[in-house]
Amino acid sequence: MTTDDHVYLTLAEGDHEAEARWAYGTGFADPLLGVDTTVPPDVDGADLSLYCQLLGDDALILAQRLIEWCTKAPELEEEVALANLGLDLLGQARLLLSRAGQADGTGRTEDDFAYWRAEHEFRNVRLVELDNGDFAFSIARLLLFATARRALYQRLAAASPDPVLAAVAARGVKELAYHQEYAAAWTVRLGDGTAYSAARMQAGLDAVWPLLDELFTAHEAELRLGLDPAELREPVLAELAAVLAEAELTVPTAGPLARIGGKAGREGVHTEALGPLLAELQSVAREHPGATW
Amino acid sequence: MSDHTWPLYEVFVRPRRGLNHVHVGSLHAPDDRMALLAARDLYTRRNEGVSLWVVRSAAITASTPDERDPFFEPSGDKVYRHPTFYDIPEDVPHI
Numbered sequence: 468m469t470t471d472d473h474v475y476l477t478l479a480e481g482d483h484e485a486e487a488r489w490a491y492g493t494g495f496a497d498p499l500l501g502v503d504t505t506v507p508p509d510v511d512g513a514d515l516s517l518y519c520q521l522l523g524d525d526a527l528i529l530a531q532r533l534i535e536w537c538t539k540a541p542e543l544e545e546e547v548a549l550a551n552l553g554l555d556l557l558g559q560a561r562l563l564l565s566r567a568g569q570a571d572g573t574g575r576t577e578d579d580f581a582y583w584r585a586e587h588e589f590r591n592v593r594l595v596e597l598d599n600g601d602f603a604f605s606i607a608r609l610l611l612f613a614t615a616r617r618a619l620y621q622r623l624a625a626a627s628p629d630p631v632l633a634a635v636a637a638r639g640v641k642e643l644a645y646h647q648e649y650a651a652a653w654t655v656r657l658g659d660g661t662a663y664s665a666a667r668m669q670a671g672l673d674a675v676w677p678l679l680d681e682l683f684t685a686h687e688a689e690l691r692l693g694l695d696p697a698e699l700r701e702p703v704l705a706e707l708a709a710v711l712a713e714a715e716l717t718v719p720t721a722g723p724l725a726r727i728g729g730k731a732g733r734e735g736v737h738t739e740a741l742g743p744l745l746a747e748l749q750s751v752a753r754e755h756p757g758a759t760w
Numbered sequence: 761m762s763d764h765t766w767p768l769y770e771v772f773v774r775p776r777r778g779l780n781h782v783h784v785g786s787l788h789a790p791d792d793r794m795a796l797l798a799a800r801d802l803y804t805r806r807n808e809g810v811s812l813w814v815v816r817s818a819a820i821t822a823s824t825p826d827e828r829d830p831f832f833e834p835s836g837d838k839v840y841r842h843p844t845f846y847d848i849p850e851d852v853p854h855i
Contacts, residue, residue: 542766544787544798551801649797656790 498562498638502630506570510628510692516571517590517688519632520580521733522619523563524591527581528741529612530556531748532599541602548649552609555642562635570629582752586742587735590686593724594678596732596741603657603664603671610650611675614706615682617643618699628692651710658714665716672711673719680723686733767816769795771803774811778853781813789814 506512533553540546561577568575594612599605620643623636657668683700711718730736752758766788772781784803789795795814804812823831835841 542788544789544802548798548801551805645800652794652797656794 498634499631502634504569504631507629512570512572514688514691515629515632516567516573517686518692518694519563519567519570521590521686521689523560523567523580524589525595525612525616526556526563527560528589528591528744529595529608530554530560531744532595532597532605533609535599536605545602549605552646552649555646559635559639559642563632566629566631566635569631578752582749586737586745589735589737589741589745590733591737591741592678592681592732593738594675594681594732596737596744597675597678598740600671600674601667602653603667604674605671606650606653606657607668607671607675609646610654610710611679611707612682613643613646613650614710615679615699615703617647618703618706619696622699623694628694654710654716655714658711658716668714669716672716673721676719677721677724681731681733684731684733766790767818769799769814770817770820771795771799772813772815773799773803773809774813775809777810781811784808786817787814792816 506515530553533549533556536546536549536553538546540549560581564577564580567580568577594608597608617640620636620639624633624640627633627636654668654672657664659665660668683696683703685695685697689696708718724731727736768786769789770786771784773784774781787795787798787802789798792814796812799812799814803809
């Protein structure tokens, strides 16, 4: 009997344990399988924890922004795509924040970090917290973030002081590669589309560009771990320039957004956009502490 | 919602190596590559496939219900056309 006339029916065939199939909850690769979770002796646990929070908070906050596109995206297909990217980032945030609680020995969980910290304790760059704006703004932000984060993960996967971080990064590279392609594809189509779509795309790009620099500005914990993000600046700018050239857009020339008393997102100094985001993100957990489902 | 001017695409997923691509649904996209990206997000995000095809729906020539009798009715009584007189070995999958 032939049962492959519907793709989902074929999932029901065969040896379910051997097959990597969602319908049976199998085949989910644990990115940390076989990885030694002991903090290496030459790595400072507090610094490693802080570094995981920097990266984890970036992923968590941008995930929240992407998922806000649900029910609001210009097309159904894009709505699913954006939410999908958000869920990828959420997965990264969970691993990174879990590692943060492990590394500093406090045993804090991912939920402790996500739901029970105050605004000034979040370490994300300001780029990811800004309101979604229009579709072009969100795409421009995603392009900048995905390009920079993919470059960072590539470096971490190859040479991380922490094996757990290396494993998280190795998986993240594949996800970020798709995010980057998706954002670049839309940047090119809008930039090289109509005069109106090009103007909107350029405006989105101009708006996010001053926030790019923060991704290359080292926090002192990063320097102590030997991971200076400034090294990523040139390769990332080159990649972005190539996309913008194909999109027939102009590389913005605006300088970096000012820091506040020398501080920015990495030091917990945020824009007014983060507070409302956290209020929504944290409201259910704080209304029902310890709730499970 | 906007006035829809994006063309319709049909999506085919190959669930495993060794099986055929199978039609799973359709979507709207501005061009071929974006259709492939959208298909990835809409139809393979739960590990359903190892390969994707997308094709413009307009490129498909389909039979119509009016043609049902001349097209399909004649096959209903020709048992000799079916390979039911062979034994299929149990270890030959996907037949």
